[in-house]
Amino acid sequence: MVKRKTKNLIDINDLSIKEIDDLIKVANDIITNKEKYSKKCDGKILATLFFESSTRTRLSFESAMLRLGGNVLGFSEASSSSTTKGESLADTVTVVSGYSDIIAMRHPKEGAPVVATRNCSVPIINAGDGGHNHPTQTLTDLFTISREKGRLDNLTIGLCGDLKFGRTVHSLITAMSRYKNIKFILISPNELKLPEYIKKDVLDKNNISYIETNDIEEYLKNLDILYMTRVQKERFFNEADYIRLKDYYILNEEKLKKAKKDLCILHPLPRVNEIAIEVDNDKRACYFKQARYGVYIRMALILKLLEVK
Numbered sequence: 001m002v003k004r005k006t007k008n009l010i011d012i013n014d015l016s017i018k019e020i021d022d023l024i025k026v027a028n029d030i031i032t033n034k035e036k037y038s039k040k041c042d043g044k045i046l047a048t049l050f051f052e053s054s055t056r057t058r059l060s061f062e063s064a065m066l067r068l069g070g071n072v073l074g075f076s077e078a079s080s081s082s083t084t085k086g087e088s089l090a091d092t093v094t095v096v097s098g099y100s101d102i103i104a105m106r107h108p109k110e111g112a113p114v115v116a117t118r119n120c121s122v123p124i125i126n127a128g129d130g131g132h133n134h135p136t137q138t139l140t141d142l143f144t145i146s147r148e149k150g151r152l153d154n155l156t157i158g159l160c161g162d163l164k165f166g167r168t169v170h171s172l173i174t175a176m177s178r179y180k181n182i183k184f185i186l187i188s189p190n191e192l193k194l195p196e197y198i199k200k201d202v203l204d205k206n207n208i209s210y211i212e213t214n215d216i217e218e219y220l221k222n223l224d225i226l227y228m229t230r231v232q233k234e235r236f237f238n239e240a241d242y243i244r245l246k247d248y249y250i251l252n253e254e255k256l257k258k259a260k261k262d263l264c265i266l267h268p269l270p271r272v273n274e275i276a277i278e279v280d281n282d283k284r285a286c287y288f289k290q291a292r293y294g295v296y297i298r299m300a301l302i303l304k305l306l307e308v309k
Contacts, residue, residue, distance in 0.1 A: 007305055008124045010113045012135040012175045019304075020175075023139060024146050026300035027293070034067070037299065040308050041070035047100035048074030049092070050127070051107045056269055056291055057127050057137070061104045064298040073099065090119040097122045102306055104136075123305040128167060137268050138171040139301065140294035145225060147293065148264045148286055153180040156222055160187040160249055161229035161274055163194040168268040169229060170198055177206045184210040185219045187249070192231065216249055220258045226251070228267045228274050228287075252276040256284070266290055 008014065015023070030037050046065040050058050053076070062072045074096075089107070093116040096103060104125045105113055110132035117124050128134040146152055157176060159169050163186055173194075176182050184203070186194050193212060203210050213219060220226070228251055250273055251265070267275060267287040279285050302308075 008117050009135050010126045011133050012138045012171050023300045024143050027143055027296040030296045030299050039069040041068035044070040045100040046072050047096045047103045049105040050076050054106055060294045061298055063295045068299055094119045132167055134167040134171050137168045138175050139297045141172050143297040144290040144293050155224045156183045157225040158185040158187055158223040159227045160216055162192045162231045163188040164192040166229045174202050177202050177208050186210055186212045187216050189214055226265050230272045230274055249274055253278050
C-alpha cells in the first residue's frame, strides 16, 4: 500500500507559532462569520476513534465537523470496536482511513497516534494519548487565553493539581514555553509533581522561569492564568492514593479574594471537586467559555489539515 504524505497533529510542536497564530485568526473569524464556514466541509467525513472515554473532546470534534457541513462516523469506547476481537490498532486505522477524510483519535497508550500515522492515508489528529499529549486541548487553551487576555506572552501561569499525569498540562507547558516572558508556578502535592523530563527538556532547555510548590494560596496573587486540573482516578493503580489526593486542592471564593481581578481561571474539564460550584458565577471563571472555544479552534484545525481554503 502506498501511503500519501499527509499533515497530522500528534504533538503541539507539529505546529509553528505562525501556524498557531493563523489557526487562532481563523477561529476568531468563524465566531464572527459562522455562516461563511457552514458548507466548507460539504461531502467530507470525520472519523472519531475514541478508545478511551470522552465527552467534551469527542463531541466538540463532532460539533466542529457538523458546523462545517461535513459528516461524522466512529465509536466512543474501545468495547464498540473490533479491538475486542483482537484487531490491531494499525489495522483499525487502515480500514477506517478508507471510510473517512480525517481521523480524530484518543487512546490510553502513549504514542498510539504515532503508530496510527504509519498506516493511514488521511490526516490524524491526536485527541489525547494516555498521560502524554493533548494538542487540541492546548490549542483550545491558547485560543481561550488569547481571547481573554489579548496576548500569549508576558504571563504568569499557575498550573494546579495533577501535573504528573495531566497530558493537558504537559502540552500547555510545551506550547507556552515558545512565547516571550512566560513564568510558571507549578502547584501540586509531591506525588503529582511535573515529570523531570518536562522540566529538563522544556523548561530548563528554554530557560523558562518556574517555581514548584504545594501551596496555592501563597502564589495566587501573582497569577494571570490559573489552570486547574482534576486528580485523574483512571491514572492511579492504587485507589487509596487517589482517595488521599483527590481533594488536595479546592478553589473557592474565599481563596480567590487573594487573586487578581483579571485572573483567568481555566480547567480542561471534567471537574470533580477541585473548583467549588460557587466559583462558576465569578467573572474570572473561564472554563465553560474554554469548552465552547474548543469547537471553533477545532473547526479551524480541520480546515487546515483538509487544506480547505
